[in-house]
Amino acid sequence: MRAAASSRSRMSIGEVLSLLRADFPEVSISKIRFLETEGLIEPERTPSGYRKFSHRDVERLRYVLTSQREHYLPLKVIKEHLDAIDRGLEPPAASGTGPQVPRVVLAGDGYPSADSFSAEPSELRLSRAELVSGAEIDDAFLEQLEMFGLVKPRPGTSHYDGEALVIAKTAGELAAFGLEPRHLRAFKTAADREVGLVEQVVSPMQRGRDAGAKARAEEAIKQMAALSVRLHATLVKSGLRSSR
Numbered sequence: 001m002r003a004a005a006s007s008r009s010r011m012s013i014g015e016v017l018s019l020l021r022a023d024f025p026e027v028s029i030s031k032i033r034f035l036e037t038e039g040l041i042e043p044e045r046t047p048s049g050y051r052k053f054s055h056r057d058v059e060r061l062r063y064v065l066t067s068q069r070e071h072y073l074p075l076k077v078i079k080e081h082l083d084a085i086d087r088g089l090e091p092p093a094a095s096g097t098g099p100q101v102p103r104v105v106l107a108g109d110g111y112p113s114a115d116s117f118s119a120e121p122s123e124l125r126l127s128r129a130e131l132v133s134g135a136e137i138d139d140a141f142l143e144q145l146e147m148f149g150l151v152k153p154r155p156g157t158s159h160y161d162g163e164a165l166v167i168a169k170t171a172g173e174l175a176a177f178g179l180e181p182r183h184l185r186a187f188k189t190a191a192d193r194e195v196g197l198v199e200q201v202v203s204p205m206q207r208g209r210d211a212g213a214k215a216r217a218e219e220a221i222k223q224m225a226a227l228s229v230r231l232h233a234t235l236v237k238s239g240l241r242s243s244r
Contacts, residue, residue: 015053020061023062027065041060101126112225127159128158136169147181205220
């Protein structure tokens with residue numbers, strides 16, 4: 001059943017052409033094949049060699065055709081944009097700009113919500129240059145953050161995730177007040193201790209044998225993480241207020 005559903009969700013090149021021609025009358029089958037040859041789309045192939053396109057392939061084609069028609073971008077630049085978007089960056093906001101690092105989503109009161117502590121790793125994958133640009137720091141500052149264990153690439157890759165971006169940008173903003181990366185080790189130590197406390201509570205849940213054990217543990221991690229950040233922030237706020 002799943003294989004059949006997957007097959008039905010795929011389209012032939014003729015069906016893709018019909019979908020695109022309403023907005024792009026000049027598009028042709030040869031144009032679609034050319035874009036495939038250039039590596040901008042990668043449709044599946046049936047055992048007999050027929051192309052089968054997904055909805056993602058169609059959206060990529062729309063992006064390519066729009067970028068060519070409205071912004072006159074060369075295929076090399078469009079391909080770079082698509083690669084950046086695949087790594088979690090947002091499409092360019094205006095002509096002449098490149099993909100943008102997405103904004104960090106916070107709760108209305110400024111504290112991270114429980115959902116922001118999902119067990120899933122951040123899908124954002126930034127190059128070193130993109131991290132430096134997005135965090136508004138320089139490479140030397142990033143080297144210091146890495147030296148003191150505050151930022152590191154994703155395991156087994158040279159890319160950085162959304163958490164690394166937030167840490168780097170926040171550290172850069174603190175540097176404006178004279179706090180250097182070496183001063184921020186205290187934050188890392190405190191965070192590691194909070195992680196240890198959460199793990200102590202959650203470990204027995206994770207060892208549960210019933211079907212819902214993993215889900216309960218993940219939900220507890222999210223809730224406790226959000227609460228610990230709120231507590232930490234409020235204690236700092238209260239301490240600063242009382243010291244005035």
